[in-house]
Amino acid sequence: xxxxxxxxQSLHVQEGDSTNFTCSFPSSNFYALHWYRWETAKxxxxxxxxxxxxxxxxxxxxxxxxxxxxxxxxxYIKGSQPEDSATYxxxxxxxxxxxxxxxxxxx
Amino acid sequence: GAVVSQHPSxxxxxxxxxxxxxxRSLDFQATTxxxxxxFPKKSLMLMATSNEGSKATYEQGVEKDKFLINHASLTLSTxxxxxxxxxxxxxxxxxxxxxxxxxxxxxxxxxxxxTVV
Numbered sequence: 001x002x003x004x005x006x007x008x009q010s011l012h013v014q015e016g017d018s019t020n021f022t023c024s025f026p027s028s029n030f031y032a033l034h035w036y037r038w039e040t041a042k043x044x045x046x047x048x049x050x051x052x053x054x055x056x057x058x059x060x061x062x063x064x065x066x067x068x069x070x071x072x073x074x075x076y077i078k079g080s081q082p083e084d085s086a087t088y089x090x091x092x093x094x095x096x097x098x099x100x101x102x103x104x105x106x107x
Numbered sequence: 108g109a110v111v112s113q114h115p116s117x118x119x120x121x122x123x124x125x126x127x128x129x130x131r132s133l134d135f136q137a138t139t140x141x142x143x144x145x146f147p148k149k150s151l152m153l154m155a156t157s158n159e160g161s162k163a164t165y166e167q168g169v170e171k172d173k174f175l176i177n178h179a180s181l182t183l184s185t186x187x188x189x190x191x192x193x194x195x196x197x198x199x200x201x202x203x204x205x206x207x208x209x210x211x212x213x214x215x216x217x218x219x220x221x222t223v224v
Contacts, residue, residue, distance in 0.1 A: 032210045043111075043200070044151075046212035089150065095141050095202065095213055096166075100150045 004033070004090050006098035013080045013105050020076040021101040023090030027071035032093040035064055035075055038100070039086040047075075047088075080105045109135045111203045113216025120191055120223055128186045128219045130201035136181035137203035141213065142174070145198040154199075157184055191223040 004025045013019045025033065035047040048057045050066040050073055057064050061078045077084050080103075087100040110133040120126050130140055139158050143151040155171075157163035157178035165171045173195075175187040184203070188195050200218035204211050 034212065043215035043217055044202075046214070049210055049212055051210050087150075093210065094153075094156065095204070096153045097143075097151045 003096070004092055004098040006088075006090055006101050008101060009099060010102040010104070013077070013084075013103060015080060015082060015105055015107050017080055018076065018078045019080060019103065020074050021088065021103075022072055022074055023098060024072045025090075025092065027069060030068045030071075033066060033073050034091040034093070034095065035073070036089045036091065036097075037086045038089055044089060075101075077103070082107055109133075109203075109205070109214045111137075111201065111214045111216045113201055113219055115219060116217055117220045118222070120221070122192055122223055123190055125187055125189045126191055126221060128188075128199055128201075128221075130184045130186070130203065130216050132182045132203045132205075132214070135203075135205045137184070138181065138206055139204045139213075140178055140184035141202045141204070142176060142184075142186050143200050143202070145200065145218075151200065154186075188221065191221070193223045196221055196223045 006023050033050045036044040038044040048064045053068040055066040063076045066073045082105045085105045087102045089097045089100045091097045112131045114129045142154045154169045155163040155165045157176050159178050159181050163176035178184040202213040202215045204213040
């Protein structure tokens with residue numbers, strides 16, 4: 001299993017502010033990295049699948065970058081809104097998840 | 108996105124009995140299905156990965172005789188918690204992935220809240 005680690009565990013963001021957080025992983029034998037969003041009382045929802053070094057993917061105000069050489073991926077939320085409040089999970093290609101970063105956006 | 112249906116959403120059972128949870132992919136063929144357990148205030152812990160027609164691969168520390176996984180078809184996987192005990196009470200959730208292996212996204216079921224009394 002490719003162990004992934006996420007930081008920080010939680011963060012609070014003021015509405016309108018931008019934020020980012022990290023998923024780190026062993027850089028050897030990289031295949032793919034997944035980002036999911038998990039809102040309370042809902043099922044986890046896929047955001048991005050990152051495969052190539054230097055990848056940058058975007059979905060609305062959320063984007064992600066990938067650095068396979070140094071073993072990290074960043075997830076960015078631009079202009080945070082209350083509906084962005086969720087736990088953001090990253091996972092290895094075998095879908096073993098990290099502990100998640102719980103984002104709370106304050107109005 | 109694709110739809111994965113998990114049933115039941117909630118179940119209460121007596122200690123010593125077995126409980127079966129179903130995970131179905133409704134509109135795609137799931138070559139791989141994953142079963143997770145969530146401990147209180149924790150993230151999703153991968154229990155096992157199953158490929159259609161073959162035995163499940165269990166993660167370290169997960170008892171295969173306790174948590175029986177069957178993936179008999181490309182649209183159905185089942186998790187049976189055998190001889191359930193109160194410590195098995197938890198939130199169990201499945202996900203399913205089609206072709207594309209590690210670079211394909213997976214779709215999650217709604218989860219099952221198991222309470223063993």
